[in-house]
Amino acid sequence: MSVMQDGFGGYLTLLIAGVLANECWRWLGVAVGGRLDLDGQPFLWVRAVALALVAGLVSRMILFPAGALANVPLAIRLGAFAGGIALYFLARRNLAAGVVGGAALLMAAQMLLG
Amino acid sequence: MQGVSTQAAAFALGLRAGYSVAAFVLFATALGFGAIARDAGFTLGQAAFLSLTMFALPNQVVLIDQLARGATVAGAAMAVTLAAVRLFPMVAATMPTLRGSKRRPVLEVLAAHFVAITTWIEGARRLPSVARELRLAHHLGIGVAVCGMMVLGSLTGFLLTGSVPGPVSAALVFTTPLYFILSLVISSQSRMDVAAVVLGCGLAPLLYLIVPGFDLLAAGLIGGTLAYLWGASAR
Numbered sequence: 001m002s003v004m005q006d007g008f009g010g011y012l013t014l015l016i017a018g019v020l021a022n023e024c025w026r027w028l029g030v031a032v033g034g035r036l037d038l039d040g041q042p043f044l045w046v047r048a049v050a051l052a053l054v055a056g057l058v059s060r061m062i063l064f065p066a067g068a069l070a071n072v073p074l075a076i077r078l079g080a081f082a083g084g085i086a087l088y089f090l091a092r093r094n095l096a097a098g099v100v101g102g103a104a105l106l107m108a109a110q111m112l113l114g
Numbered sequence: 115m116q117g118v119s120t121q122a123a124a125f126a127l128g129l130r131a132g133y134s135v136a137a138f139v140l141f142a143t144a145l146g147f148g149a150i151a152r153d154a155g156f157t158l159g160q161a162a163f164l165s166l167t168m169f170a171l172p173n174q175v176v177l178i179d180q181l182a183r184g185a186t187v188a189g190a191a192m193a194v195t196l197a198a199v200r201l202f203p204m205v206a207a208t209m210p211t212l213r214g215s216k217r218r219p220v221l222e223v224l225a226a227h228f229v230a231i232t233t234w235i236e237g238a239r240r241l242p243s244v245a246r247e248l249r250l251a252h253h254l255g256i257g258v259a260v261c262g263m264m265v266l267g268s269l270t271g272f273l274l275t276g277s278v279p280g281p282v283s284a285a286l287v288f289t290t291p292l293y294f295i296l297s298l299v300i301s302s303q304s305r306m307d308v309a310a311v312v313l314g315c316g317l318a319p320l321l322y323l324i325v326p327g328f329d330l331l332a333a334g335l336i337g338g339t340l341a342y343l344w345g346a347s348a349r
């Protein structure tokens with residue numbers, strides 16, 4: 001299956017919807033660098049919106065996954081997700097332990113229970 | 115860290131960030147991104163292109179997710195840009211720390227491209243030991259190394275997911291939501307931040323059922339605004 005053309009048209013879509021939509025904020029950051037109150041109210045709101053959006057992406061990837069993850073039962077997805085977060089804290093806030101450990105739990109649970 | 119006295123040496127010191135724990139975790143997450151891109155019907159070249167030119171994994175996954183679910187280019191761009199706004203304060207805060215006595219606009223724009231959570235963590239750890247005039251070169255070294263790891267991870271994940279058993283593919287994809295949620299946990303500093311994460315997690319699945327296609331945008335705007343208002347009222 002292919003949702004995107006491989007040629008120029010596909011890359012043009014990625015450039016507009018992805019690269020420009022993303023990179024314009026970095027350019028703006030260079031332009032104003034240091035001349036703004038970064039603890040001001042507008043930035044607090046922007047931060048909250050971006051956090052909520054990415055958090056929403058996470059919960060949707062777990063609850064309504066596409067592709068390879070869709071074949072894994074919901075209980076295993078939720079269990080391994082909670083397990084990864086627990087491992088992060090148990091390993092004294094070690095990012096690698098949480099990410100790799102959670103993924104390993106998902107794999108092990110599928111092999112044992114699936 | 116001491117004894118770095120030339121631009122080239124500062125750049126080389128930055129390149130070492132490619133071997134850090136943060137870069138390793140980023141590599142593992144980029145494996146997931148490559149797998150997600152393939153799952154969603156994108157090509158190997160497109161996956162590498164996005165990692166190189168966007169260099170912001172959550173925003174890349176938002177883009178792929180939106181396009182794969184049939185969003186319009188404008189709709190996808192809106193969701194990406196809302197997720198990407200957080201880069202603005204991060205870059206604005208970083209640039210003054212990188213500037214020496216003379217301005218180098220082209221290099222500064224390139225340096226801004228490499229501003230992301232991982233380079234931020236590595237930079238904050240090493241920057242104080244690097245002389246002011248050498249910091250831009252040092253940051254560019256970190257950026258090249260970390261961005262290189264991410265492109266490599268995306269390519270590897272894309273190729274792996276086609277040739278490994280299903281459970282392994284699923285585990286590759288799974289690194290991405292894990293990394294994102296832990297990054298959110300790490301960067302949440304206030305009650306408002308925690309509320310935004312909790313509301314976003316709760317609202318997105320509901321909105322997905324009600325307004326598919328606009329669920330991420332709506333979860334961000336509604337959840338973020340509620341969290342902001344709640345945080346403001348608590349202050």
